[in-house]
Amino acid sequence: MLGLPGGIQALLFDLDGVLTDTAAVHAKAWKQTFEDEGYPFDIATDYVKYVDGKAREDGIRSFLASRDVHLSESEVTRIGTVKNDLVLRLIREQGVEAYEGSRRYLEAAEQAGLKRALVSSSNNAEEVLKVTGIDRFMQERVDGVVKSELGLNGKPAPDTFLEAAKRLGVEPKHAAVFEDALAGVQAGRAGDFGYVVGVNRANQAEALKQHGADVVVDDLAELL
Numbered sequence: 001m002l003g004l005p006g007g008i009q010a011l012l013f014d015l016d017g018v019l020t021d022t023a024a025v026h027a028k029a030w031k032q033t034f035e036d037e038g039y040p041f042d043i044a045t046d047y048v049k050y051v052d053g054k055a056r057e058d059g060i061r062s063f064l065a066s067r068d069v070h071l072s073e074s075e076v077t078r079i080g081t082v083k084n085d086l087v088l089r090l091i092r093e094q095g096v097e098a099y100e101g102s103r104r105y106l107e108a109a110e111q112a113g114l115k116r117a118l119v120s121s122s123n124n125a126e127e128v129l130k131v132t133g134i135d136r137f138m139q140e141r142v143d144g145v146v147k148s149e150l151g152l153n154g155k156p157a158p159d160t161f162l163e164a165a166k167r168l169g170v171e172p173k174h175a176a177v178f179e180d181a182l183a184g185v186q187a188g189r190a191g192d193f194g195y196v197v198g199v200n201r202a203n204q205a206e207a208l209k210q211h212g213a214d215v216v217v218d219d220l221a222e223l224l
């Protein structure tokens with residue numbers, strides 16, 4: 001059913017890059033922020049490897065550590081705030097769209113009676129879900145805000161996905177993870193989920209497989 005193996009009862013969706021076209025906006029905002037701070041930043045390598053899919057401050061620390069730069073908590077927070085102001089401005093200027101294939105997939109999942117949760121590292125997930133109208137498909141949401149409240153480890157740790165499966169009352173082996181980030185498919189693999197779908201939005205199908213995807217698609221409509 002829906003391109004999934006038998007026994008899957010719940011679907012755990014990442015947001016940016018899986019359901020909405022916001023991954024590229026985050027990448028652009030990170031590039032401008034780091035470069036304004038004096039750190040050259042390449043989206044195809046640095047964003048994908050160190051920042052994509054991770055919680056805001058984990059991404060900053062991870063990228064700067066790759067340059068052997070280690071800043072204080074307050075500096076990391078400051079950079080994160082600059083980037084967040086920028087990403088919100090870009091989102092408001094450019095608008096946000098849900099991918100048509102993802103919307104169709106969510107509708108099919110609802111009709112098939114599969115449970116659905118959103119699992120995003122972003123603190124802006126609730127707003128993006130509402131603006132695109134896809135909040136109505138989600139029975140649970142474990143986002144950056146919930147992660148901080150509960151003190152969960154961020155992706156690539158599996159904790160946020162495990163929390164979502166628990167909230168839906170489904171064992172990990174009966175849940176499928178949908179992710180476009182390397183840190184995200186890694187989290188799906190680390191949590192022993194029943195199936196990990198890699199969504200290839202950045203020409204990295206092979207890397208998604210290597211980091212834990214069972215299957216890689218360019219768009220969720222391929223699974224319908």
Ligand SMILES: O=P(O)(O)OC[C@H]1O[C@@H](O)[C@H](O)[C@@H](O)[C@@H]1O
Nearest residue numbers: 016026052053056121122123124
């Ligand atoms: O800064 P936010 O909105 O809380 O988002 C945190 C991260 O959320 C992830 O979904 C994005 O892939 C990252 O690019 C982003 O940095």
